[in-house]
Amino acid sequence: MATEYKVPTLAEPAPPKPNEVVLVTSGDLRHSANVMGWPAQQVLEQQITDVLAEIGWTVRRGHEFDPEVGHGFIWNQRMGMDVFARIHPDTPIIIAEAVWEYSHHVLSGLKTQRGPILTAANWSGQWPGLVGLLNLNASMTKAGMEYATIWSEDFTDEWARAALKEWVGAGKITHDTGHVRPLDAAVLPADEAALGRALAAEMQQKGAVMGIFDEGCMGMYNAIFDDEYINPLGIFKERLSQSALYYRMSTVTDEEAEAVFQWLVERGVTFDYGPDWETDLTKEQTIGQCKMYIAALRIADDFGCSGIGIQYQQGLKDLVPASDLAEGLLNEQDRPPAYAEDGRELYPGQPLPHFNEVDWGCGVDALITNRVWTAMGLNPSTSLHDVRWGDPYGDDFVWVMLISGSVPPSHLTGGYAGVTSQRQPPMYFRLGGGTIKGVSKPGPVVYSRVFLMDGQLQVDIGLGEAIELPEEETQRRWEATTPQWPIMHLVMPGVTRDQFMARHKSNHIQVVYAPDQATARKALAAKAAMFDALGVKVNLTGELDF
Numbered sequence: 001m002a003t004e005y006k007v008p009t010l011a012e013p014a015p016p017k018p019n020e021v022v023l024v025t026s027g028d029l030r031h032s033a034n035v036m037g038w039p040a041q042q043v044l045e046q047q048i049t050d051v052l053a054e055i056g057w058t059v060r061r062g063h064e065f066d067p068e069v070g071h072g073f074i075w076n077q078r079m080g081m082d083v084f085a086r087i088h089p090d091t092p093i094i095i096a097e098a099v100w101e102y103s104h105h106v107l108s109g110l111k112t113q114r115g116p117i118l119t120a121a122n123w124s125g126q127w128p129g130l131v132g133l134l135n136l137n138a139s140m141t142k143a144g145m146e147y148a149t150i151w152s153e154d155f156t157d158e159w160a161r162a163a164l165k166e167w168v169g170a171g172k173i174t175h176d177t178g179h180v181r182p183l184d185a186a187v188l189p190a191d192e193a194a195l196g197r198a199l200a201a202e203m204q205q206k207g208a209v210m211g212i213f214d215e216g217c218m219g220m221y222n223a224i225f226d227d228e229y230i231n232p233l234g235i236f237k238e239r240l241s242q243s244a245l246y247y248r249m250s251t252v253t254d255e256e257a258e259a260v261f262q263w264l265v266e267r268g269v270t271f272d273y274g275p276d277w278e279t280d281l282t283k284e285q286t287i288g289q290c291k292m293y294i295a296a297l298r299i300a301d302d303f304g305c306s307g308i309g310i311q312y313q314q315g316l317k318d319l320v321p322a323s324d325l326a327e328g329l330l331n332e333q334d335r336p337p338a339y340a341e342d343g344r345e346l347y348p349g350q351p352l353p354h355f356n357e358v359d360w361g362c363g364v365d366a367l368i369t370n371r372v373w374t375a376m377g378l379n380p381s382t383s384l385h386d387v388r389w390g391d392p393y394g395d396d397f398v399w400v401m402l403i404s405g406s407v408p409p410s411h412l413t414g415g416y417a418g419v420t421s422q423r424q425p426p427m428y429f430r431l432g433g434g435t436i437k438g439v440s441k442p443g444p445v446v447y448s449r450v451f452l453m454d455g456q457l458q459v460d461i462g463l464g465e466a467i468e469l470p471e472e473e474t475q476r477r478w479e480a481t482t483p484q485w486p487i488m489h490l491v492m493p494g495v496t497r498d499q500f501m502a503r504h505k506s507n508h509i510q511v512v513y514a515p516d517q518a519t520a521r522k523a524l525a526a527k528a529a530m531f532d533a534l535g536v537k538v539n540l541t542g543e544l545d546f
Contacts, residue, residue, distance in 0.1 A: 016088050016090055020058050020060055020092075021118075022091050026101035026106045027073025029076065034075060037100075038073070040122065048094065051161055075102075081109050084109025088115075092168070095118070095120070097122075098121070098127050101135070103135055116146075118147065120149070133149065138504075139221040149175075175499070178499070179496070180541050182538070183528055192529060197533045201533070203235075213240045213242045214311045217313050218314070220357065223357065223508075242315045249320065257291045269420075270419065281434045285423070288320050289326050289433050294338045298341070300347075301344075307354065308330070317431070322429045322435075330352045333379055350374070353380075356403065364450045365449070366510065368527060378514060381410045383411060384406070385402060386507055388401060398489050400480075400487060407436050411440050411486075412441060420437045420438065424484060435484050437485060444463065444466075445511045446461065446463060446464070447461070447464045456537055458538075459537070464511070466491075469489050
């Protein structure tokens with residue numbers, strides 16, 4: 001008797017039609033965010049459709065609007081895989097992004113595609129499509145995938161039109177990345193080079209433990225560095241759970257949290273409280289954030305961590321207020337004292353570097369920065385920012401670097417007295433919690449990004465200048481983005497907007513201050529030398545010579 005098996009029958013999708021592209025779009029996991037951003041997405045898609053129509057191409061959407069959820073985004077990985085299963089692998093694909101997106105929603109499906117892939121984003125502060133684009137680009141770079149990329153305010157400018165025409169003709173877009181060049185370690189100043197090499201040898205000999213409260217936040221595949229990449233640097237993961245952090249918060253007393261709160265009040269922090277916890281910041285939310293701050297330090301102490309990363313956006317967002325106040329305080333050298341259960345002060349006089357959204361590109365960077373700046377007697381308080389948007393001002397292109405609150409107060413004009421803690425937007429942060437809102441102080445900064453490309457760790461690093469803008473211009477930029485969050489007005493000498501966008505491999509950027517330009521150059525040299533000695537490929541950007 002013959003055996004009967006249920007053999008699957010696979011039907012290959014119809015081959016691509018001439019002069020037709022299929023458009024898909026990844027969105028947030030949270031329907032509330034997707035619904036809010038759907039009108040902006042529709043505008044972007046229409047702009048791209050109109051331009052392609054002018055050059056004889058049609059756009060077909062790869063997935064429909066879903067009336068049950070109120071938007072037309074791909075909002076989970078399984079949905080994305082199903083969408084791409086219906087698209088022929090040779091089809092030209094456009095991933096159009098007007099909002100923040102979770103890259104893994106589409107990354108798994110894109111890996112099966114053989115046709116040309118284009119990522120396209122709006123240029124908007126209100127709708128962070130360019131932030132999502134940078135994350136998706138970096139994720140595809142890490143995965144070794146070929147893609148082209150483009151961005152525009154409305155795609156009516158000649159540059160964007162020419163780029164789209166180049167892509168439909170050649171499957172690629174040519175960008176200028178002449179602002180980047182490989183480091184020649186031999187030209188680094190001798191003292192700083194020696195310091196960097198010595199710090200690298202110390203870390204590889206002694207090792208450093210970095211605690212991570214769950215991994216893979218918000219689909220940031222590019223932010224996950226496997227152990228095989230970081231262990232040779234002397235960095236080892238302590239895999240922790242957000243549930244452990246939640247439990248440890250429950251063991252922190254109200255009195256302990258109140259002591260942290262009072263310290264902040266005495267230093268001049270303003271808490272913008274209101275009566276309705278669903279839309280306003282309340283003291284109860286702040287006390288919860290203070291408990292997280294203490295609990296995180298205690299767990300880090302238990303495991304001997306040199307830094308930590310909290311995911312928050314999955315899991316903790318449904319349990320406790322936002323982590324941003326705690327994160328900013330952890331990154332600060334001058335911070336409220338916190339004590340272990342046995343009465344010891346934890347990490348006195350030093351930051352515990354925190355990498356927001358468990359982004360290992362920032363975690364590795366923060367640890368290296370901390371070692372170099374500490375050895376040089378500089379303030380090692382460091383932070384990451386979202387590359388949120390930018391706009392010309394005067395003769396400069398001034399970037400709006402924005403993050404949800406995890407900036408150390410010493411980075412802000414006025415320090416603690418320049419901080420206003422405002423409630424996180426309910427769309428993303430249901431249980432509230434306050435930010436560390438302020439304006440980054442003017443001064444020289446070293447900016448950098450550690451990323452994975454061509455199967456190896458690399459870092460792009462350069463000198464920038466945080467500048468002061470008139471109050472009305474700062475407010476305009478805040479209102480055009482997220483006014484509750486801290487802002488940095490960053491100028492990158494020798495780097496144009498489009499050069500940066502074409503090259504940068506993350507939605508995040510790491511920044512640290514130096515007291516003057518000469519010291520910033522020396523610190524950058526030592527940091528570059530340390531990375532180089534650890535085997536990380538170092539790339540210099542912008543106006544920077546040794």
